[in-house]
Amino acid sequence: MYNEIDLDKIDISAEPPMEEPARQYYFMAKCREWVREFEQRNKRHPLACIQTFGCQMNARDSEKLRGILQQMGMESTESETADFVLYNTCTVRDNANQKVYGHLGYLQTLKKKNPEMKIALCGCMMQEPKVVERIQKTYGFVDLVFGTHNIFKLAELFFQCVASSNMVVDVWDSADKSVEQLPTERKYFFKSGVNIMYGCDNFCSYCIVPYVRGRERSRPSKEILAEIEKLAEDGVKEVMLLGQNVNSYGKNLSQETIHFGELLRQVNEIKGIRRIRFMTSHPKDLSDDLIAAMRDCEKVCRHLHLPLQSGSSRILKLMNRRYTKEQYLMLAERIRQAMPDISLTTDIIVGFPGETEEDFLETLDVVRKVRYDSAFTFIYSKRTGTPAAAMENQVPSELVKDRFDRLLKEVQQISSQVCMRDVKTVQEVLVESENDHQKGYVSGRLGNNLLVHFPGDTSLIGQIVPVELVEAKGFYYIGRQWSERNEKIT
Numbered sequence: 081m082y083n084e085i086d087l088d089k090i091d092i093s094a095e096p097p098m099e100e101p102a103r104q105y106y107f108m109a110k111c112r113e114w115v116r117e118f119e120q121r122n123k124r125h126p127l128a129c130i131q132t133f134g135c136q137m138n139a140r141d142s143e144k145l146r147g148i149l150q151q152m153g154m155e156s157t158e159s160e161t162a163d164f165v166l167y168n169t170c171t172v173r174d175n176a177n178q179k180v181y182g183h184l185g186y187l188q189t190l191k192k193k194n195p196e197m198k199i200a201l202c203g204c205m206m207q208e209p210k211v212v213e214r215i216q217k218t219y220g221f222v223d224l225v226f227g228t229h230n231i232f233k234l235a236e237l238f239f240q241c242v243a244s245s246n247m248v249v250d251v252w253d254s255a256d257k258s259v260e261q262l263p264t265e266r267k268y269f270f271k272s273g274v275n276i277m278y279g280c281d282n283f284c285s286y287c288i289v290p291y292v293r294g295r296e297r298s299r300p301s302k303e304i305l306a307e308i309e310k311l312a313e314d315g316v317k318e319v320m321l322l323g324q325n326v327n328s329y330g331k332n333l334s335q336e337t338i339h340f341g342e343l344l345r346q347v348n349e350i351k352g353i354r355r356i357r358f359m360t361s362h363p364k365d366l367s368d369d370l371i372a373a374m375r376d377c378e379k380v381c382r383h384l385h386l387p388l389q390s391g392s393s394r395i396l397k398l399m400n401r402r403y404t405k406e407q408y409l410m411l412a413e414r415i416r417q418a419m420p421d422i423s424l425t426t427d428i429i430v431g432f433p434g435e436t437e438e439d440f441l442e443t444l445d446v447v448r449k450v451r452y453d454s455a456f457t458f459i460y461s462k463r464t465g466t467p468a469a470a471m472e473n474q475v476p477s478e479l480v481k482d483r484f485d486r487l488l489k490e491v492q493q494i495s496s497q498v499c500m501r502d503v504k505t506v507q508e509v510l511v512e513s514e515n516d517h518q519k520g521y522v523s524g525r526l527g528n529n530l531l532v533h534f535p536g537d538t539s540l541i542g543q544i545v546p547v548e549l550v551e552a553k554g555f556y557y558i559g560r561q562w563s564e565r566n567e568k569i570t
């Protein structure tokens with residue numbers, strides 16, 4: 081494993097090795113030398129700042145990128161007034177892209193003050209050739225651009241970048257290999273994401289992900305289990321199994337027959353792990369076998385994120401989701417029958433091309449029937465290259481806005497009612513951080529992922545403690561710690 085490799089023992093005067101991950105360790109060692117020179121020149125450590133946009137997959141990728149930078153000897157900072165600023169971008173909706181372009185203007189002013197500064201862009205947005213063209217044409221001050229398939233190459237690319245005054249661009253169309261044995265720097269010592277598969281083969285007609293993340297590739301279960309065992313030894317209590325479509329885990333593994341339900345059962349056996357979450361499920365692939373595995377595994381959180389996208393069977397067909405409204409409702413029913421206390425959350429898109437008022441009312445109907453604990457609601461965003469972008473009858477924005485507001489109101493009303501249900505109960509909370517707003521308070525998450533703030537000190541961070549939920553605040557709670565003897569501690 082990576083932490084057994086002593087970078088100072090690598091002969092950096094030799095040619096770089098061809099095989100991975102040895103090649104990347106060689107470049108990390110090379111970059112260390114650059115870092116030492118920087119320190120001599122500037123009498124301080126070089127600072128690196130990673131800004132992450134988008135989903136949990138990107139957040140996990142950023143931990144890997146941070147791990148590499150740390151091995152190189154860079155000091156991590158939240159501030160963009162750093163010597164190396166890396167944006168890990170998202171392109172699922174256009175506003176994510178606009179945010180990046182907006183921030184780039186600011187980076188340019190920072191670079192004028194610190195000419196040695198290096199600016200890098202990576203992630204989903206960089207997989208779009210049009211974006212890279214625009215960066216090359218309009219944002220010539222950017223030093224490095226790479227994509228989603230070669231993040232493991234950061235050390236090599238950084239080295240290339242400091243050695244050259246031209247923009248380095250390295251974006252791969254697909255992943256011919258995935259290099260896993262590299263350092264990671266986790267944001268939380270007690271919880272971690274674990275990639276179980278990459279890419280997506282579903283091609284929902286509105287979605288750009290299959291084009292920027294490539295074809296579905298599952299990691300062998302042995303490798304995943306070994307990683308989680310190591311995390312558990314390292315003090316991790318909660319793992320989040322990550323993939324665009326975790327329910328189809330294992331489908332493309334020739335030497336492997338285990339499916340997602342079985343993977344859950346095996347992770348459930350790992351000592352030290354107390355909570356298991358996963359993200360994201362596609363309703364069409366959610367089998368009874370998985371429901372049974374969730375029900376049987378006591379460590380699997382009673383929470384399922386089950387994207388609906390639309391409640392209209394007609395729109396679902398146009399979206400290429402491959403389930404109907406009725407099938408979705410039946411599935412939600414089967415899940416609730418197996419686990420009556422499960423918390424269901426969802427994603428909904430409003431204003432898909434051709435969506436009528438009747439279609440929208442079908443969505444509201446599902447929302448009222450399922451009564452989600454919470455829902456992420458999105459305004460449809462046209463993504464160039466997807467089938468939906470070429471569809472006629474795009475919905476006028478005033479109509480979309482009106483539907484969006486009505487949906488949000490409904491979702492919020494239901495969420496706050498559902499949240500009330502658990503007031504006065506005592507539940508386990510994994511404490512995550514000091515509370516930003518109230519001194520003497522800490523914040524943590526329930527199994528259903530809702531936040532709880534309660535009086536406590538930082539020694540609780542990383543612990544799972546019983547907390548009485550005193551007050552529901554819509555989408556979070558105020559609580560108080562509950563002692564073993566069932567006495568309130570405050």
Ligand code: 5AD
Nearest residue numbers: 286287387427428429458459460461
């Ligand atoms: N427009 C709006 N929302 C989208 N999503 C994916 N693509 C689009 C798009 N083009 C939403 C879906 C998905 C979530 C991650 O983002 O609801 O589940």
Ligand code: SF4
Nearest residue numbers: 280282283284287289
């Ligand atoms: Fe996009 Fe559909 Fe794949 Fe999710 S399942 S990433 S919405 S194509």
